[in-house]
Amino acid sequence: MKDILDAIQSRTDTASGSSAATAADFAALALPDSYRAVTVHKDEAEMFAGLESRDKDPRKSLHVEDVPVPELGPGEALVAVMASSVNYNSVWTSIFEPVSTFSFLERYGRLSELTKRHDLPYHAIGSDLAGVVLRTGPGVNAWQPGDEVVAHCLSVELESSDGHNDTMLDPEQRIWGFETNFGGLAEIALVKSNQLMPKPGHLSWEEAAAPGLVNSTAYRQLVSRNGAGMKQGDNVLIWGASGGLGSYATQFALAGGANPICVVSSEQKADICRRMGAEAIIDRSADGYRFWKDEHHQDPREWKRFGKRIRELTGGEDVDIVFEHPGRETFGASVYVTRKGGTIVTCASTSGYTHEYDNRYLWMSLKRIIGSHFANYREAWEANRLIAKGKIHPTLSKVYSLDDTGQAAYDVHRNLHQGKVGVLALAPAEGLGVRDPELREKHIGSINLFRDTPAAQTAPAGRNV
Numbered sequence: 001m002k003d004i005l006d007a008i009q010s011r012t013d014t015a016s017g018s019s020a021a022t023a024a025d026f027a028a029l030a031l032p033d034s035y036r037a038v039t040v041h042k043d044e045a046e047m048f049a050g051l052e053s054r055d056k057d058p059r060k061s062l063h064v065e066d067v068p069v070p071e072l073g074p075g076e077a078l079v080a081v082m083a084s085s086v087n088y089n090s091v092w093t094s095i096f097e098p099v100s101t102f103s104f105l106e107r108y109g110r111l112s113e114l115t116k117r118h119d120l121p122y123h124a125i126g127s128d129l130a131g132v133v134l135r136t137g138p139g140v141n142a143w144q145p146g147d148e149v150v151a152h153c154l155s156v157e158l159e160s161s162d163g164h165n166d167t168m169l170d171p172e173q174r175i176w177g178f179e180t181n182f183g184g185l186a187e188i189a190l191v192k193s194n195q196l197m198p199k200p201g202h203l204s205w206e207e208a209a210a211p212g213l214v215n216s217t218a219y220r221q222l223v224s225r226n227g228a229g230m231k232q233g234d235n236v237l238i239w240g241a242s243g244g245l246g247s248y249a250t251q252f253a254l255a256g257g258a259n260p261i262c263v264v265s266s267e268q269k270a271d272i273c274r275r276m277g278a279e280a281i282i283d284r285s286a287d288g289y290r291f292w293k294d295e296h297h298q299d300p301r302e303w304k305r306f307g308k309r310i311r312e313l314t315g316g317e318d319v320d321i322v323f324e325h326p327g328r329e330t331f332g333a334s335v336y337v338t339r340k341g342g343t344i345v346t347c348a349s350t351s352g353y354t355h356e357y358d359n360r361y362l363w364m365s366l367k368r369i370i371g372s373h374f375a376n377y378r379e380a381w382e383a384n385r386l387i388a389k390g391k392i393h394p395t396l397s398k399v400y401s402l403d404d405t406g407q408a409a410y411d412v413h414r415n416l417h418q419g420k421v422g423v424l425a426l427a428p429a430e431g432l433g434v435r436d437p438e439l440r441e442k443h444i445g446s447i448n449l450f451r452d453t454p455a456a457q458t459a460p461a462g463r464n465v
């Protein structure tokens with residue numbers, strides 16, 4: 001790994017005399033036999049049997065270990081991962097819910113000779129990365145060794161016509177690092193080359209790795225015509241507005257001339273939303289909403305109380321769009337508070353998959369429920385382009401080492417985090433990899449907005465690997 005890091009380092013040492021590594025230099029680097037990866041083990045899939053979700057501890061199930069470098073196939077790339085991030089799917093994998101991800105790997109393994117590689121007794125996880133291309137497989141022309149990249153997490157085969165208008169509709173659509181092996185929480189990752197996108201030059205490795213999955217998902221869900229197709233002036237109710245998805249949804253709403261109504265659970269999170277520029281904020285803990293009276297019955301009076309609070313914040317208007325993901329706990333309220341003709345767009349069910357809502361409020365008021373999942377190639381590219389232009393910013397709050405990924409996933413599982421949490425893989429320190437200090441300087445306040453330590457506020461812009 002040292003040779004790989006030296007080659008990346010040489011890029012920024014040219015001023016001091018050494019010459020920058022070229023694509024040929026990167027291609028000539030010997031690949032190691034193995035690399036360190038965050039994994040779960042197939043023979044531990046039952047380790048939490050009988051426990052409540054909350055009590056399943058990712059620190060017990062996530063391992064950091066040496067695994068062999070996978071064989072490189074046509075259309076694929078091996079990437080030296082400088083940094084990655086923890087997504088909620090890392091939590092799902094680590095607690096083996098709703099199913100063990102080994103069932104995905106087994107299914108993928110049955111697809112072809114090549115995909116058999118993915119069906120292993122361990123699962124190297126992670127659906128984000130920022131790093132440097134090490135090798136490309138046959139048929140890859142758009143990328144070469146040495147390219148600095150981020151990767152989106154859509155893996156498709158595109159052998160069926162179904163996915164050719166919208167790659168998310170491919171029958172063999174998978175989330176890389178969740179439904180495939182060799183993910184980004186590792187020193188080396190295997191991706192399909194069409195997952196690669198240029199690394200935004202003004203960001204450090206860990207900042208560049210943070211937005212990927214959630215930013216693209218929020219883009220499709222809220223902005224794209226495949227999702228809610230948000231327009232200027234829309235009132236957008238955003239659950240978990242300072243969380244992974246919500247922190248990007250809030251930015252898209254603000255940047256797109258909409259009016260976010262941010263729901264959060266603490267004053268600290270409300271403050272973050274204010275600092276992002278939101279004005280309408282609901283602290284669901286302080287207001288004490290109880291949408292469910294007991295396990296089986298909801299309380300429409302609480303939906304009304306919630307709707308009244310929204311109207312107080314919007315000057316009497318209801319919401320055009322609800323950005324839904326908590327699921328069972330909030331869905332009845334979400335359908336109720338949406339305006340006539342409005343849209344509830346959902347991409348998840350964190351609190352439970354079986355939603356209940358009063359259908360009279362849907363059909364009589366001509367509302368629509370739209371399902372949304374990650375983003376197609378184009379949407380992921382557009383979402384990354386907005387990051388690269390400094391229009392949307394990473395919401396990185398804290399950075400962990402690869403060894404501490406279990407703790408990072410624990411924090412996300414317990415909702416102790418803000419925005420995104422990052423993980424350093426090969427990057428020896430935070431703040432490295434910045435290629436465009438001028439653009440960085442212009443946006444430094446927004447880039448650092450979620451950082452929770454005073455030291456992080458002054459993360460160096462000039463040090464570079």
Ligand SMILES: NC(=O)c1ccc[n+]([C@@H]2O[C@H](COP(=O)([O-])OP(=O)(O)OC[C@H]3O[C@@H](n4cnc5c(N)ncnc54)[C@H](OP(=O)(O)O)[C@@H]3O)[C@@H](O)[C@H]2O)c1
Pocket residue numbers: 087088089213214217239240241242243244245246263264265266269284325326329330347348349350351372373374375412415419
């Ligand atoms: N389909 C897809 O492509 C896709 C992509 C990304 C994520 N997801 C899923 O979306 C969900 C959220 O992901 P994320 O990255 O945003 O997670 P996150 O960083 O944990 O943020 C979610 C936020 O939602 C709020 N929340 C959680 N439970 C809630 C409840 N019962 N009622 C109201 N608010 C609640 C919390 O904010 P407050 O405590 O501040 O209210 C929490 O911080 C996860 O289930 C994830 O797997 C799906």
